[in-house]
Amino acid sequence: MITNKRVWIGFVAALLLVLAWASYRFFHVRDIGDIQSIPVILSKTSNDPYMLYRRGLEQAAKDYRMKLSFVYADNKLSALKRALKKETAGIILEPDLDKKLPQMMEEHAMTTRFMLLDSDVEPEGIFPLTAADNRRISVSLMDLIQSDFGEQNLSLDGKRVGLVYFNGKELAVQQRRDKFVNQMDKMGMLLAIEIRSQSRMEDKLRSMFSFGGLDLLVALDNPSTEACAHLLNATQPEEIVPLYGEGYSEAVVYFLDKGVVNGLVLPNEFQIGYQAVEQLRQLTNADTRRLQTLFNADSHQPEKETIDIFKVKKENMFDSEFEKIVFPMP
Amino acid sequence: MVISLAFLGFTLYWYFAGRVREQTAENMEQLISQTSVNIETYLRNMRLISDTIYLRKLKESDLSEGGLDEWMHVLYEENKDSIIGISCYDGDGRIIAGVPFVEEKEGIEARTQDWFLGAVKNGGEFYLSIPHIQNLYVPISYAYPWVVSLSREVEILEGGTLRKGVLLIDMDYTAIEKLLKRVNRNQQRQYVYLCDSSGQIIFHPKQNRINAGIYKENSIVEGGFQNGTKRDRYFGEERLVTVRTVKNTDWKIVCVTLERNIWTGLYESTYYFILLVVVSILAALVLNFLVSMWITIPLEKLTDSVKVADDGNLDPDIYVGGNTEVRYLGQTLKDAAGKMRALWEDFKREEAERQKSTFEALQSQINPHFLYNTLDSIVWMIEGEQYRDAVGMVRNLASLFRISLSRGKTIISIEDEIRHARNYMDIQKMRYHDAFTVEFEVDPAILQASTVKLILQPVLENAIEYGVSQMDGEGEIFVRGEIKDGEICLCVSDNGLGMEEEVAERLLTDRPKKTARGSGVGLLNVHRRLQLYFGEEYGLSIESAPDEGTQVGFHLPFKPLEQKEAKEYEGKGR
Known part of the structure; x- marks a missing residue:
């Protein structure tokens, strides 16, 4: 009798539990969570709506019901301070060389998730990062140069290089620069001139062109590649100076097609933007199972998401392999 | 479900x-x-x-x-x-x-x-x-x-x-x-x-x-x-x-x-x-x-109320309520309990009556006045050197007691009952100096039929006491036995003083009229004893009118006396 009663009580209790669960699910089945608003702090030079990684960011935000508020700032630290005041769950940040940035991020690491874009803030790599491997970009640039010179049976030894980059404050560009200089040393190439800003770039380069002081130009970021291409296209120096650079803008691609740019290294920017949002979502959702995939099991440090890098030349830019990367579809 | x-x-x-x-x-x-x-x-x-x-x-x-x-x-x-x-x-x-x-x-x-x-x-x-x-x-x-x-x-x-x-x-x-x-x-x-x-x-x-x-x-x-x-x-x-x-x-x-x-x-x-x-x-x-x-x-309430009855309470408060079926069941149990209680009351009453009847039967067997008067008569006869009459009376008395005792049996043959009545009447006749006559006319076919013993004696005693003893002329008592419509009919009639019809009717009820010389329950006792042993449809019937005598009829089933049946009747009467 008592057993019978217990069975019934158990049965009714189970029914009530199912009732509670089903009621909860019934009333929350459409509840897919609030739309998260995420600040994205980028360099002012990245303020280009056609930038592929911005499109990647926006696409991922749309897919994962997130709202991105883009902030383009020279002073990342103050932008970060303002974003932190809003007590946001996560922040996507394209860091610069300001050493206070990592300090501030560490202070808020318990309450705010950070996703770094394009480059790390410190060599230890405490924060998750989605970026093309900057050192590999430099190596790829050197590969392109070697390939072209090799085809012409020309040695790189003693070649005078003009190195141009505008976002020198960014760690990413610094990493590229250091690696490329390292590669040059290995090849016996000479750094004829290093230009870190757009101001007086034209004068300096024209001056170099005038006496044939450069064998090739290497631009380490999209703005510098674009500026160099414009200059070469406009100047048309007597001695042809081949230009190799990193970039993805329409102008850069146009100059590649025109032959002004000899080779282009092009990271999969869309992928960078998309994965940054995707991973930040995992971080802000605080799903520990998913978080494990973001952190290395041995080092307990964040995994670095490496992004595809394409080496594109005029000859292959319309190949189906590269076409959709070089010319993003509408 | x-x-x-x-x-x-x-x-x-x-x-x-x-x-x-x-x-x-x-x-x-x-x-x-x-x-x-x-x-x-x-x-x-x-x-x-x-x-x-x-x-x-x-x-x-x-x-x-x-x-x-x-x-x-x-x-x-x-x-x-x-x-x-x-x-x-x-x-x-x-x-x-x-x-x-x-x-x-x-x-x-x-x-x-x-x-x-x-x-x-x-x-x-x-x-x-x-x-x-x-x-x-x-x-x-x-x-x-x-x-x-x-x-x-x-x-x-x-x-x-x-x-x-x-x-x-x-x-x-x-x-x-x-x-x-x-x-x-x-x-x-x-x-x-x-x-x-x-x-x-x-x-x-x-x-x-x-x-x-x-x-x-x-x-x-x-x-x-x-x-x-x-x-x-x-x-x-x-x-x-x-x-x-x-x-x-x-x-x-x-x-x-x-x-x-x-x-x-x-x-x-x-x-x-x-x-x-x-x-x-x-x-x-x-x-x-x-x-x-x-x-x-309601079923639990009903069960609880029935449990009270199980404990011996003959007047339980049986629960009647709930849905139609349970209410019907409760009502049925309540009715059954009422019937049981009534049966029990009947049983108790009948048992009391049976005990009283048995006591009165015993009482009639050893009526001390009867015995004293009879023995006094025998003394007088011996003193008057009427030895033959004295011997006859003693013999009749002995026979009377033998049948009266019947080795403790209640059911005897009609033949024994008639013999007992004869002995009794012989003694009474001697006592009353043949102031009345007694005639027995019994169908031999009924002699071996069974009857409750000592049913005639009280009626004959009444016939003598209230009927013929006070008459100026010669009293007559007539005892008849026959089979009528498959039943045995015994009848004791006298030509005595008789009584009012109303008084005769009340003799077989619970309210018999008491007289100065008797309790008034003698006939009723015989009537109850017959009903007790043979059923409600049997018993006595009385017809009487003032100065026209009284006729008391005995209605019994025709049952030949066999040991087995006698035992059966004995069991009923117990």
Whole structure:
């Protein structure tokens, strides 16, 4: 009798539990969570709506019901301070060389998730990062140069290089620069001139062109590649100076097609933007199972998401392999 | 009930799930059908443009007469929302005409391009390329448009001679994209993409993600599907895929719905069904509980009240209430208890009467006055030297006592009862000096029948005492025995003083009239004893009238006396 009663009580209790669960699910089945608003702090030079990684960011935000508020700032630290005041769950940040940035991020690491874009803030790599491997970009640039010179049976030894980059404050560009200089040393190439800003770039380069002081130009970021291409296209120096650079803008691609740019290294920017949002979502959702995939099991440090890098030349830019990367579809 | 409710719930759920799946497939068919119409209309327009240029200009007039550019220009202007450019090339890939006018790129060989090769291969039939960057002209403002090329091999009349060429219409990819974006507003649930039969994607709502390697599509397999709806599995994901081929092309419109999205739509229904089933089960349980209580509570009350009766209480307060059946049961038990109580009362009363009757019978057996008077008479006889009479009286007295005792039996033969009566009357006659006469007339057939003993003596005693003893003349007492209607009828009649009819009637009731010489219960006692042993239908009957004597009838069943029956009667009387 008592057993019978217990069975019934158990049965009714189970029914009530199912009732509670089903009621909860019934009333929350459409509840897919609030739309998260995420600040994205980028360099002012990245303020280009056609930038592929911005499109990647926006696409991922749309897919994962997130709202991105883009902030383009020279002073990342103050932008970060303002974003932190809003007590946001996560922040996507394209860091610069300001050493206070990592300090501030560490202070808020318990309450705010950070996703770094394009480059790390410190060599230890405490924060998750989605970026093309900057050192590999430099190596790829050197590969392109070697390939072209090799085809012409020309040695790189003693070649005078003009190195141009505008976002020198960014760690990413610094990493590229250091690696490329390292590669040059290995090849016996000479750094004829290093230009870190757009101001007086034209004068300096024209001056170099005038006496044939450069064998090739290497631009380490999209703005510098674009500026160099414009200059070469406009100047048309007597001695042809081949230009190799990193970039993805329409102008850069146009100059590649025109032959002004000899080779282009092009990271999969869309992928960078998309994965940054995707991973930040995992971080802000605080799903520990998913978080494990973001952190290395041995080092307990964040995994670095490496992004595809394409080496594109005029000859292959319309190949189906590269076409959709070089010319993003509408 | 619980199982049937659960079964009903799940059956309904699966039925609706099936209906949702069918509905989804129908919606997909509808969606894809509309998309197909839009794309076919668009492509038909493009073919019409191509036909117009080819059939009405290239075929009908000599190229050297000019005017091709104007033709193309007019058609381009009319359709520039959906066309990037129109060009005509000769068989060597040299441009003959083209709009809008732009600078040809150096080093581009048209005849090596897919659209050119495809058109030549198709031999006059239309060739549709997959989307590609138009790479024929120097871009304006860095713009590299994505196009889908519609090309065909044409015959060009120039200078009176026909030669082969290729007519190219570069359709604006964004125009196709617009057509398909409309049906891809809710990509979370389902999406539509366009590919050719080899699986090359022409449009996909997740194109950027596919290009960036973030997303993959099963277009190679699904591009090979025939028209209709199929289930497909890709990267572990079940999909419902509807395919429709665009007329006159090898393009396939593919509508994909992820199975989990179909079920996502059903989740609400699922939880609703679970809620419905669980609430129904709970309601059924509560109802069941209430009905059980409605039945069991009155039953428990009834049981408790009956238990009181089990403990020996003959007047239990049996519960009568609850539903009809329980109330009926309670009422029946209550009635039964009442009857039991009445029976018990009857039994107690009859037992008391039987004991009283037995006591009075014993009392009549050893009436001390009778014995004293008889013995006094014997003394007188001996003193009067009437030895013979004395001996006779003593013998009669001895016989009287012998029969009276009957070895403790209550049931004796009528013969013994008559003998006992004779002895008694002989003694009485001697005592009363033959003041009355007694006559016995008994049918010998009844002599061996059974009777309760000592039934005649009290009646004879009454006949003497209240009938004939006080008469002036000679009293007569007549005892008769016979069978009448299968029953034994004994009758004691006298010609004595008699009594009022009313008094005679009351003698056999519970309220007999007491007299100065008796309790008035002698006849009633005999009557009860007969009823007690033989049944209610038997007993005494009295008929009397003042100065006309009294007649007392004995009604007994005719039962021959056998040991067994005698024992049976003995048992009844006990």
